[in-house]
Amino acid sequence: MNVWSVANQKGGVGKTTTTVTLGGILAQRGLRTLLVDLDPHGSLTSYFGHDPDASTPSVYTLFDQAKTGAAPEPAAAITATGFENLSFLPASMALATLDRQLGARGGMGLVLSRTLQRLGDQFDFALIDCPPVLGVLMVNALAACQRLVVPVQTEFLALKGLERMIRTLNMIMRAKKIELPTTIVPTMFDSATWSCIETLQVLRRRYKPDVWRSEVPVDNQFREASRAGIPLSIANPGSAGVAAYLRLLDEILLPSIEP
Amino acid sequence: MNVWSVANQKGGVGKTTTTVTLGGILAQRGLRTLLVDLDPHGSLTSYFGHDPDASTPSVYTLFDQAKTGAAPEPAAAITATGFENLSFLPASMALATLDRQLGARGGMGLVLSRTLQRLGDQFDFALIDCPPVLGVLMVNALAACQRLVVPVQTEFLALKGLERMIRTLNMIMRAKKIELPTTIVPTMFDSATWSCIETLQVLRRRYKPDVWRSEVPVDNQFREASRAGIPLSIANPGSAGVAAYLRLLDEILLPSIEP
Numbered sequence: 130m131n132v133w134s135v136a137n138q139k140g141g142v143g144k145t146t147t148t149v150t151l152g153g154i155l156a157q158r159g160l161r162t163l164l165v166d167l168d169p170h171g172s173l174t175s176y177f178g179h180d181p182d183a184s185t186p187s188v189y190t191l192f193d194q195a196k197t198g199a200a201p202e203p204a205a206a207i208t209a210t211g212f213e214n215l216s217f218l219p220a221s222m223a224l225a226t227l228d229r230q231l232g233a234r235g236g237m238g239l240v241l242s243r244t245l246q247r248l249g250d251q252f253d254f255a256l257i258d259c260p261p262v263l264g265v266l267m268v269n270a271l272a273a274c275q276r277l278v279v280p281v282q283t284e285f286l287a288l289k290g291l292e293r294m295i296r297t298l299n300m301i302m303r304a305k306k307i308e309l310p311t312t313i314v315p316t317m318f319d320s321a322t323w324s325c326i327e328t329l330q331v332l333r334r335r336y337k338p339d340v341w342r343s344e345v346p347v348d349n350q351f352r353e354a355s356r357a358g359i360p361l362s363i364a365n366p367g368s369a370g371v372a373a374y375l376r377l378l379d380e381i382l383l384p385s386i387e388p
Numbered sequence: 389m390n391v392w393s394v395a396n397q398k399g400g401v402g403k404t405t406t407t408v409t410l411g412g413i414l415a416q417r418g419l420r421t422l423l424v425d426l427d428p429h430g431s432l433t434s435y436f437g438h439d440p441d442a443s444t445p446s447v448y449t450l451f452d453q454a455k456t457g458a459a460p461e462p463a464a465a466i467t468a469t470g471f472e473n474l475s476f477l478p479a480s481m482a483l484a485t486l487d488r489q490l491g492a493r494g495g496m497g498l499v500l501s502r503t504l505q506r507l508g509d510q511f512d513f514a515l516i517d518c519p520p521v522l523g524v525l526m527v528n529a530l531a532a533c534q535r536l537v538v539p540v541q542t543e544f545l546a547l548k549g550l551e552r553m554i555r556t557l558n559m560i561m562r563a564k565k566i567e568l569p570t571t572i573v574p575t576m577f578d579s580a581t582w583s584c585i586e587t588l589q590v591l592r593r594r595y596k597p598d599v600w601r602s603e604v605p606v607d608n609q610f611r612e613a614s615r616a617g618i619p620l621s622i623a624n625p626g627s628a629g630v631a632a633y634l635r636l637l638d639e640i641l642l643p644s645i646e647p
């Protein structure tokens with residue numbers, strides 16, 4: 130199973146939108162796809178009409194089980210999105226308490242990777258929507274994935290934040306002996322705004338090997354799609370936003386589609 | 389000293405922009421204003437050209453001091469923005485580790501409120517830029533402020549998230565016996581997008597007494613201002629975005645400007 134994490138500590142850059150849109154494309158191509166909502170705020174969970182406050186099994190349940198030493202039992206938490214080949218593991222607001230609960234206790238960094246290993250024969254692809262915080266949930270995402278996808282809004286504050294985030298992620302990865310290929314995805318690009326063009330140029334220069342050579346344009350249909358609770362790749366596969374994500378997926382996958 | 393917290397668990401809704409713009413207006417009116425950056429990602433800190441990774445004293449230092457039982461000593465952490473009457477307490481990336489470090493240990497919810505009490509004679513106003521997570525930093529912000537300002541993007545996902553956040557905040561406030569007047573501020577309103585108009589209508593209907601009766605329009609000058617590191621209220625006080633924040637401030641302050 131291919132596992133990618135979609136992460137950025139800066140808020141509102143398009144993490145959930147990227148996860149849902151790529152997930153929709155993969156599912157339409159017949160790949161059994163699992164989306165994992167690690168954000169206590171639960172945007173992905175509410176995108177598909179579920180309440181992250183509901184007491185149904187969620188990602189939090191996996192950590193609860195792990196605390197007792199038991200192996201994670203994800204079957205009950207897997208939830209249908211209503212779209213073929215697309216399921217998700219919902220978030221719960223209680224995830225916000227994990228860092229406090231676990232404190233300095235070790236050994237909780239592999240809960241998600243153990244969970245996804247148990248699901249290896251049921252899914253071809255998993256995409257992890259990360260919270261905008263670098264804590265135990267982020268460590269779990271880094272340990273569970275084979276690639277890091279980092280959406281970055283093409284604007285100045287987001288660029289400043291990227292430098293720091295990449296530094297911190299590299300620190301965490303070095304400490305945990307993890308090596309991950311990274312794809313930085315410029316999002317919400319508006320070719321009519323000078324600061325977008327300028328930021329994109331700086332992004333390409335500074336992060337040359339890791340920045341995707343194209344960008345996701347501003348496309349208001351993403352908002353309309355989130356209102357309808359349908360991935361835009363399913364609601365309107367011909368939109369400019371989806372076309373960009375199709376190119377992104379092909380460029381990352383092409384050299385290495387798993388047999 | 390008036391103290392307001394600017395908070396929303398959803399990312400990218402305009403928390404930092406609201407804090408910086410209101411801060412700029414207050415400073416220009418001659419009020420000695422302190423901005424507090426509680427976000428480990430440090431957007432406000434880097435807005436004013438500082439590095440949240442630098443080892444200078446920061447908000448984190450206050451928690452470090454409190455862990456040893458000492459009273460917080462904020463003087464060394466107060467940093468100039470370069471604009472008259474406007475200073476800030478910088479964030480540090482280490483803030484992201486606080487929840488883990490403190491674990492279930494109690495008594496760390498009042499560090500910020502004790503700090504601001506010590507600064508009562510140096511500042512007239514303090515604005516707290518909150519992180520997109522509900523943890524110990526958020527509890528500190530709630531305990532230290534007299535009003536909660538909640539920017540909400542006028543789009544569907546942000547609306548779904550607001551319901552949950554208000555529920556969780558009310559839970560924290562009830563447990564800590566805190567009562568706070570709340571002002572919900574619709575931001576990035578684009579009158580040409582149908583889903584913005586629709587979301588605004590739902591927002592007003594559902595949260596009637598707490599929603600500000602106007603809204604902050606989409607204004608690309610905010611991005612340009614953040615690139616220049618100048619609050620838009622100082623760079624271009626005549627812009628549509630600043631005009632909205634001027635109205636907001638007057639409507640909140642008018643009934644109760646402190647002598």
Ligand SMILES: Nc1ncnc2c1ncn2[C@@H]1O[C@H](COP(=O)(O)OP(=O)(O)OP(=O)(O)O)[C@@H](O)[C@H]1O
Nearest residue numbers: 140141142143144145146317347348351352398399
């Ligand atoms: N390319 C795009 N063009 C226009 N709007 C977009 C685009 N991508 C995302 N959006 C919109 O921007 C807002 C923020 O996106 P999203 O919620 O995916 O960001 P996020 O990084 O997941 O935020 P958070 O930090 O809260 O998790 C949403 O309203 C979404 O519909």
Ligand SMILES: Nc1ncnc2c1ncn2[C@@H]1O[C@H](COP(=O)(O)OP(=O)(O)OP(=O)(O)O)[C@@H](O)[C@H]1O
Nearest residue numbers: 139140399400401402403404405576606607610611
């Ligand atoms: N009214 C507005 N019109 C247009 N752009 C805006 C407006 N308000 C904020 N922005 C832009 O939107 C982006 C997100 O704003 P900001 O960083 O203030 O959000 P935030 O809620 O603080 O995000 P985070 O969750 O990362 O802390 C920034 O690029 C900012 O310049």
Ligand SMILES: [Mg+2]
Nearest residue numbers: 144145168172
């Ligand atoms: Mg998200």
Ligand SMILES: [Mg+2]
Nearest residue numbers: 403404427431
């Ligand atoms: Mg912010």
